Amino acid sequence: MKATQMFGAFVAATTLFSAEVLASEVLPSSGDAFTAYSEVENWTIYSDATTGTCLAERADGEGNVLQMGLTKDHGYGYIGVFTTADVKIKSKQDVSIAIDGSVFTGESHGIKSKKLVGDYKGGYILANNPDFIKAIEEGHELVAFPQKTGAFVVDLSGTKRAIEETRKCNMETSG
Template sequence: MRKFMTLIAATSVALSSAMAAYAQDQNPLPKASDVLVRYGDDIEGWTVYANQTRGDCLIVRQDGPSAVQMGVTPNQEVGYLGVFTKEDIGLQNGKTSDIFVSIDGQLFKGVATSTSGELKGGYSGGYILTDDPKFKRAVAKRYKMTVFPETKGAFVVDLKGTYKAMAMGRKCLTQ
């Protein structure tokens, strides 16, 4: 436990600068009214979408009861990682809480803003804002991410194909 708390302390600032750079009350996730159009073919389970309403792009992967979504904020200065599950993890809508993700033993901390009850398909979860290159690299190059929200559940997100999907998402943003 002491080792875990030391890791938490060492990584506590890893994702915090992104939160300061982007207003906390602005949700980066696409709205239900946004027009999303597939961009290219799916890549190893990932779908790239061009958001024609906002003029940005995002990548999405659904795997069993969990889903992950990555994109950029409307001003494209900060990236976001949305993690969602159909499992009951005890989130209250609109509440913020610390969230820890472990990628190959490397621990990252962020602030997750929960979204519950407003997502299609019975998903709940939250998103992390980040401009940390180490975090982006870990997500792109690794294959499994364990999410530990400060709730009653933890879940694993499959990151297979993320590197290629992120590259296609960047290409989508330039068009």
């Protein structure tokens, strides 16, 4: 599968568990004060002094960016995926994601990144479902759109350590 198809399918899966939170409340603002906190495996952990939160970020070999963090009110976790590829992103749609065989459903919201340099677009998966968060943390692979053609696999290597380090950063940043 082409990287653009893979990314397009994942981007469509961007706001699980239908939290009534606007994308602008989830996204780091372009004016936020980010500082590199640490590096864990292939992840860089950033502290955002403006919001008092942290996020973990890594880029894959295709130049796509994956982010994980907390919303400003710490009420939801999120996973964000962004690309510069020419993909069409719907502002809202229902989605399914499977992590090691467990299927999670919700609603997606497409957005344009305010933090990343360049013309990145994508979206966030919001979650306050502890089962989803545990699945991301302990899972080996994520399959976007498991019941549709165009499904693809995302390697979750290193997410457990990245989440642990992001939690540590959040404790230090907000405490």
